[in-house]
Amino acid sequence: MNTNIIANNDNNFSKNILILGGADGIGFAISKVYEKLNYNIYVTSRNKHKDSNNIKYFILEATKENSWLDLKEKFNKDNIVFDIILNTIGILHDEVNNIYPEKSIKNMDINFFMKNMEINSLVSALCIKHMIEFISKNNRTVIASLTARLGSISDNNIGGWLSYRASKAAQHMIIKTASIELSRNYNNLIIIGLHPGTVSTKLSKPYIKSAKNVFEPKYSARKLVSVIEKLDYTSTGKVFDYSGKIIPY
Numbered sequence: 269m270n271t272n273i274i275a276n277n278d279n280n281f282s283k284n285i286l287i288l289g290g291a292d293g294i295g296f297a298i299s300k301v302y303e304k305l306n307y308n309i310y311v312t313s314r315n316k317h318k319d320s321n322n323i324k325y326f327i328l329e330a331t332k333e334n335s336w337l338d339l340k341e342k343f344n345k346d347n348i349v350f351d352i353i354l355n356t357i358g359i360l361h362d363e364v365n366n367i368y369p370e371k372s373i374k375n376m377d378i379n380f381f382m383k384n385m386e387i388n389s390l391v392s393a394l395c396i397k398h399m400i401e402f403i404s405k406n407n408r409t410v411i412a413s414l415t416a417r418l419g420s421i422s423d424n425n426i427g428g429w430l431s432y433r434a435s436k437a438a439q440h441m442i443i444k445t446a447s448i449e450l451s452r453n454y455n456n457l458i459i460i461g462l463h464p465g466t467v468s469t470k471l472s473k474p475y476i477k478s479a480k481n482v483f484e485p486k487y488s489a490r491k492l493v494s495v496i497e498k499l500d501y502t503s504t505g506k507v508f509d510y511s512g513k514i515i516p517y
């Protein structure tokens with residue numbers, strides 16, 4: 269029997285957060301902040317991890333519908349209701365195939381483009397599609413996806429990194445579109461995008477040597493949690509940076 273769930277059902281102060289891709293990088297740092305806030309933490313990863321204290325791990329291949337159905341079966345058994353659902357899954361390069369973001373459209377590779385769309389955009393849509401069953405209509409709920417300022421069309425002044433930019437712009441459209449539709453039935457649901465800043469993780473490692481203002485994951489995580497905590501119903505459908513400023517589409 270899952271004692272975390274019992275604690276949650278019996279104790280109004282104990283909230284549940286789901287972090288997709290939360291075994292590493294910014295997602296992991298965010299899980300540590302919510303652990304200190306006494307949340308029950310549910311993390312998905314493609315790989316097996318051992319549960320620890322308040323953190324329970326689940327396997328998810330987030331681009332596969334069947335894997336979502338398996339996950340839902342587990343959450344259904346536990347009657348779980350999430351207060352926060354955070355998608356931190358994303359890619360910028362493909363180390364296995366040695367493909368890095370395009371400096372020119374001439375270098376564009378179809379498989380790399382499609383992989384960016386699949387992991388950075390499609391997963392955000394699948395997350396909302398499947399996890400909407402695990403939120404309450406009465407309680408304030410946040411569904412947030414880590415995105416990037418680079419996905420802003422109006423803020424794009426230097427070009428480059430076509431596949432990543434296109435996939436993050438598509439992610440913004442998914443957030444906006446889902447927020448409009450779901451606000452009709454879920455008055456307390458806030459669906460947003462969050463830009464974490466430039467953060468030292470395996471995703472950013474090849475690019476940050478020359479970057480200014482590189483954050484440690486812990487710092488970015490604390491800033492993002494503080495943004496999440498301040499959101500209200502007027503925030504839905506928007507993209508915010510780590511300091512709470514709106515990023516235009």
Ligand SMILES: NC(=O)c1ccc[n+]([C@@H]2O[C@H](COP(=O)([O-])OP(=O)(O)OC[C@H]3O[C@@H](n4cnc5c(N)ncnc54)[C@H](OP(=O)(O)O)[C@@H]3O)[C@@H](O)[C@H]2O)c1
Pocket residue numbers: 289290291292293294295312313314315329330331356357358359387414415416417463464465466467468469470471472
């Ligand atoms: N780091 C930055 O400077 C920065 C800047 C702007 C935006 N962001 C955004 O922030 C998010 C998190 O980035 P991060 O820096 O924390 O990266 P990260 O350390 O590489 O973590 C990303 C997570 O995505 C999951 N993932 C990677 N490839 C996947 C795949 N093919 N299929 C399914 N899941 C996959 C991994 O989970 P498992 O391996 O456990 O499955 C991993 O934990 C991304 O959306 C990124 O675009 C980051």
